[in-house]
Structure formats: structure tokens, C-alpha cells
Amino acid sequence: MKYVIGVDLGTSAVKVLLVNSEGEVTAEASEAYPLHQPRSGYSEQDPEDWVRGTLAALSRVVKESGVDPQAIEGISFSGQMHGLVLLDENHRPLRNAILWNDTRTTEECRKIEQVLGEDLLRITKNPALEGFTLPKILWVKEHEPDVFAKAKVFLLPKDYLRYRLTGQIHMDYSDAAGTLLLDVANKKWSSRVLEAFGLEASFCPPLVESHGYVGNLLPEAARETGLSESTRVFAGGADNACGAIGSGILQKGLTMASIGTSGVVLSYEDNKDQDFGGKVHFFNHGKQDAFYAMGVTLGAGYSMSWFKNTFAKDKSYDELLGRVSEVPVGSNGLLFTPYLVGERTPHADAMIRASFIGLDGSHTLDDMARAVMEGITFSLNESIELFRQAGIQVNRIVAIGGGAKNEDWLHMQADIFNAEIVQLANEQGPGMGAAMLAALGCGWFDSLEACAAKFIRYEKTYKPNPERVEQYKKLFEIYKQVYTNTKSLSEQLAPFRP
Template identity: 65%
Template sequence: MKYVIGIDLGTSAVKILLVNQQGEVCKEISKPYPLIIEKSGYSEQNPEEWVEKTTAGLAELIEHFDGDVNDIEGISFSGQMHGLVLLDQDKEVLRNAILWNDTRTTEQCKQIYEAVGKQTLLEITKNPALEGFTLPKILWVKENEPEIYQRAYTFMLPKDYLRFRMTGNMHTEYSDAAGTLLLNVAKRKWSSELLNLFEIPLKLCPPLVESHAYVGTIQSEFASQTGLSEATKVFAGGADNACGAIGAGILKDGKTLCSIGTSGVVLSYEEKNDLDFDGKVHYFNHGEENAYYTMGVTLAAGYSLSWFKDTFFKNEDFDELLKDLNQVSPGSNGLVFTPYIAGERTPYADSAIRGSFIGIDAAHEKKHFVRAVLEGITFSLNDSIELFRSSGKSIDSIISIGGGAKNEIWLQMQADIFNSKVEKLNNEQGPGMGAAMLAAYGSGWFTSLKDCADVFIQSAKTYDPIPENVKVYKEIFAVYQQVYSQTKSLNDQLKALRK
């Protein structure tokens, strides 16, 4: 039996999957690492933590592997997007990585719009200037840490730095590069126009390859630390959302994904590079060659539920928290929650907005609040689905993965709110499986990612929308959509009071 390894470098942990030729997960290892939050709005990590925890995780996996390590033919990666890792000429890290959820760069986003213009930026990058992207981070370092910027030889994205430490070779690939705000998404090359405008040398940008591209083998030191064979082939990998799409089989037109993790994503496959969403949704290169995807984001999806549990019911697990969901009818007895507790991305791109419970009544109990939180998260994701539909896309089947696919009532709620068939996968492993599929394809097991998906991915259950619930949720969603505009000025006034 042959195997591949998928490594998902997330925000809170690295997840490592050993997968065989039937797409079965034979072993799974997860190793957490901390965030570094020096002040409000900052979010950093030490890249060495990624390397140490991945090394330890691979060593643990190999220690418990019964087969021949030479049968592990390939490794590929999924990684948190947008993060900035700066290296000097000796390929040493210059500072902590600035992560996707760092919001210190509001001023740099304004500078980008002033220098480029919103329309030109959208024509080149297909995306608006948002704090999470990489270019604003580079400009922040250039302005606030000039001595570090002067020493910078190249920038890397998180998973690309990890792969560099394993192989000694520097690359990035199109799906992750699309999240830097420096890639010409349609032309699939670094934008000389943007680089020249901001006086960023092209040499700062790593070489571009396909997500399934072979980029080297394991270095001897890394092989000795982990037990892997030095002959193990390494493939470039993809951005976490692209890999999540691959791992869910979103590989042809008409396929849509709903992924609920810390943040929430609605992602739809696109064959064309010239669609115009006016920057209201993200538009990125896919991990599949010459393909694209559009994506709406809820910043605090699963995080809203975790926040609610940890704040009010810290000693309960999620099963206990959700056990009475079926006792509450759709609409939570007139209680509406907006999951803007960390700002919002789609459709508002507003870092100052904050969450609300609207309609609190003395009759409301814990179970009503819990259901309202789940409904609010799903309403926010539905904002993205409605944007796609308004552009002419047909969305009648959605694959649900992540935390939102772990509870049957929530899955039915998604079908009802989205007014769409919702599918749960038989063995859902998210971006890590997408990374493993890129390694399988790169290793020559399949002639295409689609062929790989036919073997690796099966549907477990389908949830159809219930007409009476659809009707109720349409009415409530109309109320939900008013909350943002009704509370925006209030939250702007409260911003100064936040610490």
C-alpha cells in the first residue's frame, strides 16, 4: 500500500493526515501552537513554532507507522492565508509572522486605494484592500520597521515557509499568492504595476508554481528528525480555502462549499477569470490548475459559538450546549443574533461593527440563545450565498464541512436558511485532505484532481430544505439584514470605548 501526507498549517494548530490510495485516513496528528497578541488588533506567530510542531507531529506519525516509510510517496500542504514571513539574505526569519487576522493595517489599506484606485485594484487583484491581506502588512513593516524592511530578501506565506524548511527550496503557488494583493489573478503573475507603485522589488516575491507542482525532496536533517525518507517527494500545496474546496470535491462549475471553522466560508467554483463581483466577494485562483473560486467570509462563525460557550457556559462541552436545539422552533422565539463580534467581512468589510442580540425577551431561555447564535452564523453565511445568486449563479446543492457539519439540527438549519440541498461528507477532513489529494495527484496516482475526488470523497447524508422552515427563515433573514445598518453608527460611537 502506498501513502501520502497532507499537512494543514492552521492558525491554532498543525494537522497532519496519513492517507492511503483509497482515500482512507490511516493516522491523524494535531499539534497546537500559540498566538502572540501584543496589543489590540495584533496577531502574530513565531514561524519556528510551525516547524517544531510539524516536526514533532511527523515524528509521532512515523513512530506509530507500521509500514515502510519508503511507501509514503508524497507530502503536500494547506496553510492559513495572507500571513507575512520576512526572511533576510541568509534565509533567516526577521520578525514574527503577521497573521491573516491581524488588523493593524487600516491606514495602509487607505494608502493602497489612494495610490492605485479601487477599480484598478479590483481589475488586477480581483479583491479589495483589506487588513488581512499581505501587501498592507508589507507596507506596515516598510513604514514602521524600516530597518527590518531594508534587510528583507524575500517574503513567504506560512505554509511556504514550512515547506522551505523541509526542502530548502523557496516557492509559492497561485492559490496562496492570490491572497497577497500582489498577484494579477487573471494573468497569473506578480503584478509589476503594483510592485512598481509601492517600490517593492520583484525579487522580494517568491517564484510561482502550480499547487500540485513537485518542488523537491525532504532534506537529510529533516528526514533524520522525523523518520521520513529523504526520497519523499514534496508538492507545493495550496491556500487553506482552496485545499478545503479540493478536499470537499469543489472541482467543477456549480459546486458550492460551506465551511464553518473559526471563520466561515461560502466558496463556489469558477471556470472563468473575468467575472465581476465589484469586490463584494473574494475572487482567488484555485488549487486546480487554471481554475478559480469566489468566496464570501464570515469572520466569527464557529468563533461566535465558542465565544458564547466560553463566556456563559464555560464548563459545558458543545454536545451539552446544543442538546436542546430541537426544542426551539426556527426563529428562536423572535431572538436574532448577528455574529459580528470581531467585525465582518462579507458583505460589509467593516472592522468596527460588533455583534448584537436583538429582541431579548424575559421568556427567552438558554436554548433560545444557543439556537439564535447558530441561526445568526448561518444568516451571515447566507449573505454570501445571496450575493452569488444575485450575480446569476445557481446554487441548489451545497457541501457543508467543519463544525457546522457535526450537528444534524445545524445541517438542517443550513438547508432551510440557504433554501438548498445540503450534503454532509462521509469522511470530512477539510483542508488537510485537500493537501493529501494534491500529493496523490502530484505523485501520479490519478490523472486529475477530479479523478482523485471520485475515489477519496463520498457523500454520507443529504438534507433537503423544509418548505415551512424556509418561509419562516426568509422573513427573519429580512430582519437580520437590517441589523447592520441600524447598529453601524452606534458601534462607530462605541469603538473609542473598547480596550
């Protein structure tokens, strides 16, 4: 039997999957690492923590599986997007990595908009948001000039990890698309953007395809993990791109809905000139010469965990949600907007905050629980509505994450999205997508589609109920008004927040 490894470098932990040629997960391991938040709005990690955690997880997988290291043919990676790793002339980190959820760069975003104007969306296909990489680069340049003066190249998190395992520096297109430095349609670093901010072309790493071969394990990495030095290493992709691959989102008409801490709706696209006017993200896919549109709800699963911890701390999720099917559509006249930490799509608004609308003395915990589920799903539906307005077909949606583990929520998604919802039998998230890229790179398959046919299995399909679809259409129109009517109130309340 042959094997590959998928490494998913997340924000709180790294997860390693050992996958055989039948697409079965033979072994897995994860290692957590700390998040550093020295000031409000700051979010950083030590890149060496990623390396230590990954080496430990790889070692455990090799040892506990008992698989012959020579049979493990390849490794690839999925990684948290946008994080800035600055390297000196010896390729050593100059400071902690600044992560995707760091919000210190609002001024830099406004500067990018001012300097680039219409070229920003024309070239990068995305608006300037605090999470992206270029604003972080400009922040270091402005606030830590001594550090920036020593910077010779930047990397994203998984690319630094891969460099430490191979000694080779590269970046794939799907992750580069989230930097605001890539000409997304033409798949090259943008000279216009680089020149506008005084950045040298050499500051950007060489670009490769996600399934591209980038080297073999260094002797010391092989020794620490128990893997063979002959193990081939492939570039990998951004976590959302790998999540799409691992869910089989590889052709038009297929969409993924992921409800984790944040929520993501992602739809396959092959038209490089598709124009969303910056209302949704548009990135290069991990599949060669393909793209995806993506909308984000910042407080998706987080809203549910907040609700549970605040109102039902002693209940399990099964207990908390066990009776939501008995509550009618619309939660007995109660709406919830999941803006606990601001919002991303379609409202890039860091100041907006969540609301329960219509709450009265008759409402129960079950009503509120259903309202939270509906509100999260309504928020994701705003992205789906934008996709459809742009001509993207959204007929079949693969549900992953916490929202795919509750049958009532799957029915709800089918009705609110007005689309078939498909549940995976073997969901492994971005780590499986990384393993599939390694399998393709190793030559096991001639395409990702062929790999998906072998590796991905669907369990159950949920179809929309026409009556509930019509009810939810009316409620969705009311839901969309809540943002407009609470925006000013949220801004006025901001000075009173801790």
C-alpha cells in the same frame, strides 16, 4: 500500499495526515505552537515554531503508523493564508511572521486604495483588507525600515515551512492570490502593483501550480522525521483552497460552507473574468486554471463558543443545543447578529458589534441558542445571496466544520440557504486536500476529480423544507436591516470598549 502525507499548517497547530491510496487516513498527529500578541491588534508567530512542530508531527506519524518510509511517496501542504514571512539574503527570517488576523495595517490599506484606485479590484480581484499580505509588507517598510532594508524575498507560512524541508523557494497561485500582489486572472505577479509600491520583482518567489513538484526532502529533514530523502514534495495551497479540494468542490454548482471559529462560504468558479466588485473574495483555486468566490463571517463558530462560555459554561454543546429543534423558526421573535469581532462579508467593518434583537423576558436559553445558530447561518447566507446575484449556481452545499456536526444545524442550513446540504463521511478538512494534491502530483490520478471520486465519501443529504424556506426568507430580510440600524450605535460605543 502507497501513501502520501498532507500537512495542514494552521494558526494554532499543525496537523499531519498519512493517507493511503484508498483515501483512508492511516495515522495523524498534531502539534500546537504559541501565538504572540505584543500589542492590541497584533498577531505574530515564530516561523521556527512551525518547523519544529511539523518535524515532530511528521516523526510521530511515521513512527506510530509503522509504515515503511519508502512507501510514502509524496508530501504536500495546506497553510494559513496571508501571513508575512520576510527573509534576508541567506533566506533567514528577519522577524516574527505577521499573521492573517493581525489588524495593525488599516492606514496601509487606505494607502493601497489611494495609490491603485480602480486597478486594485481589476488586477487583484479583492479589496485592501488588514488581513492581506501587501498591507503588512508596507507596514514593515514604514515602521521597521532597518528590517525591510535587509528583506530579499517574502513567503507565506506554508511556503517557508516547505522551504525548510526542501531548500527550495516557491509559492502556489492559490496562496499568492491572497497577497494583493497577484494578477489573479492572468496568474502572474503584477508589475503595476510592484512598481506602485517600490517593490522589486525578485522580492516575489517563483509561482507554481498547487500540485507542482518542487523538490525532495533535505537529508536533515529526512533524518529528523524518519522519512526517505526520495519523498517527493509538492507545492500545496491556501487552507481554503485545500479545504475546497478536500470537500470535492471541483466543478460549477458546488459550494462549501465551513463553520469553524470563522465561517466560510466558498463556491467553485471557472470564469477568470467574474466580477464581484470586491464584495466577496475571488481567488485562484488549488485546481489548475480554476477559481473560487468566497465570503467570510468572522465570528461564526466563535459566536457559539462565546455564547456557551458566557451563558452555559457547565453544559456540553450537546446539552446546550439539545432542545433547539423544539424552538420554532425565528427563535420566538429573537434575532442574533454574529458581529462579536466585526464582520467581513458583505460588511468589511471592524467596528460593528453583535446584537440580540427582540429579546424579552419570555425568552429562554434554548431560544437564544437557536437564535445564535440562525444568526450565524443568516450571515453566511449573505455571501450565498451575493453569489446568486452574480449568476453562480448554489444548488448543493458541502457542510464542514462544527456546523456539520449538529443535525439540527444541518437542517437549518438547508432551509436558510435553500439548497441541498451534504455531510461528509470522512471529513479531514484542508489536510485531506493537501494529501490529494500530493496524490495527483505523484501520478496516482490524472485529475483532482478522479482523486475526489476515490478519496471523498458523502454520508447524508439534507433537503430544504419549502415551508421553513419561506419563513426564513422573511426573517432574512429583517436580519439584513440590523447591520444598517446598529452601525452608528456600534461606532458611538467604541470609545467605551476596553
